[in-house]
Amino acid sequence: xxxxxxxxxxxxxxxxxxxxxxxxxxxxxxxxxxxxxxxxxxxxxxxxxxxxxxxxxxxxxxxxxxxxxxxxxxxxxxxxxxxxxxxxxxxxxxxxxxxxxxxxxxxxxxxxxxxxxxxxxxxxxxxxxxxxxxxxxxxxxxxxxxxxxxxxxxxxxxxxxxxxxxxxxxxxxxxxxxxxxxxxxxxxxxxxxxxxxxxxxxxxxxxxxxxxxxxxxxxxxxxxxx
Amino acid sequence: xxxxxxxxxxxxxxxxxxxxxxxxxxxxxxxxxxxxxxxxxxxxxxxxxxxxxxxxxxxxxxxxxxxxxxxxxxxxxxxxxxxxxxxxxxxxxxxxxxxxxxxxxxxxxxxxxxx
Numbered sequence: 001x002x003x004x005x006x007x008x009x010x011x012x013x014x015x016x017x018x019x020x021x022x023x024x025x026x027x028x029x030x031x032x033x034x035x036x037x038x039x040x041x042x043x044x045x046x047x048x049x050x051x052x053x054x055x056x057x058x059x060x061x062x063x064x065x066x067x068x069x070x071x072x073x074x075x076x077x078x079x080x081x082x083x084x085x086x087x088x089x090x091x092x093x094x095x096x097x098x099x100x101x102x103x104x105x106x107x108x109x110x111x112x113x114x115x116x117x118x119x120x121x122x123x124x125x126x127x128x129x130x131x132x133x134x135x136x137x138x139x140x141x142x143x144x145x146x147x148x149x150x151x152x153x154x155x156x157x158x159x160x161x162x163x164x165x166x167x168x169x170x171x172x173x174x175x176x177x178x179x180x181x182x183x184x185x186x187x188x189x190x191x192x193x194x195x196x197x198x199x200x201x202x203x204x205x206x207x208x209x210x211x212x213x214x215x216x217x218x219x220x221x222x223x224x225x226x
Numbered sequence: 227x228x229x230x231x232x233x234x235x236x237x238x239x240x241x242x243x244x245x246x247x248x249x250x251x252x253x254x255x256x257x258x259x260x261x262x263x264x265x266x267x268x269x270x271x272x273x274x275x276x277x278x279x280x281x282x283x284x285x286x287x288x289x290x291x292x293x294x295x296x297x298x299x300x301x302x303x304x305x306x307x308x309x310x311x312x313x314x315x316x317x318x319x320x321x322x323x324x325x326x327x328x329x330x331x332x333x334x335x336x337x338x339x340x341x
Contacts, residue, residue, distance in 0.1 A: 055333070077334075
């Protein structure tokens with residue numbers, strides 16, 4: 001696969017201390033890194049630019065789902081063949097992106113989604129593991145796609161699929177919405193085992209287990225009323 | 227006529243007239259204007275003829291007219307909350323569209339400008 005046609009979208013909110021290294025690491029392999037600075041109040045945009053990313057700046061904080069859709073829109077306009085989504089806090093590994101792109105090629109899937117449960121190397125804290133297990137069960141109940149990891153930020157989406165997907169849930173519930181749309185548009189999805197590097201930083205920046213309830217509410221509200 | 231009626235009835239009549247003027251000036255849709263006027267009128271009728279309200283309450287199996295008013299206003303308030311919430315989310319979606327459009331516009335503008 002031609003890596004210059006792969007665009008890596010990194011949604012970032014107040015990630016000034018992490019985003020520089022993350023962008024630099026991706027840029028070693030992928031020339032096009034698009035950081036969506038979601039209205040950060042720190043130096044996220046400047047740090048990302050310094051590391052060689054194209055920076056899209058939300059003037060107001062709109063949430064990770066909104067940032068992802070902005071990044072996807074931009075990449076499609078630039079002619080991306082594959083859009084990769086990658087978290088800004090350093091929890092993903094660039095080598096896993098290569099495995100996901102390879103999986104797209106070999107399986108002919110439209111979307112590849114990372115799963116931290118297919119590979120047991122992730123040093124997942126017990127509470128996080130339990131919350132994600134429940135979220136995954138919930139997702140399997142509400143949509144027809146059998147995935148093992150409900151909310152993994154690492155994804156690779158082919159252009160044709162990215163054109164059909166439209167994230168409207170601005171907050172964190174976008175991950176479930178995405179799975180729904182994969183289902184609705186009959187997109188072929190493949191799961192790829194990935195390793196999440198949990199650090200004190202990524203855990204502090206991540207969602208609390210209580211936030212899961214809020215995320216579930218956002219998602220259900222959307223399913224019922226729109 | 228009680229003092230309460232003497233005070234509230236003219237105010238409600240003024241509300242009806244005020245709403246009619248606002249609607250006539252196209253500051254609200256005719257349908258909305260009529261809905262508000264009906265609400266003021268219903269309040270005026272309930273205050274002017276309380277025995278009508280009591281009869282309606284009895285018909286519905288509620289003891290007092292005041293209870294009926296209480297229940298209906300609580301329901302109305304919840305409905306208003308819900309509709310406001312829906313509208314709020316719609317405005318949020320529109321806000322996101324604007325923020326997104328600006329972000330992409332600015333990035334593409336930078337691309338074209340000479341370094």
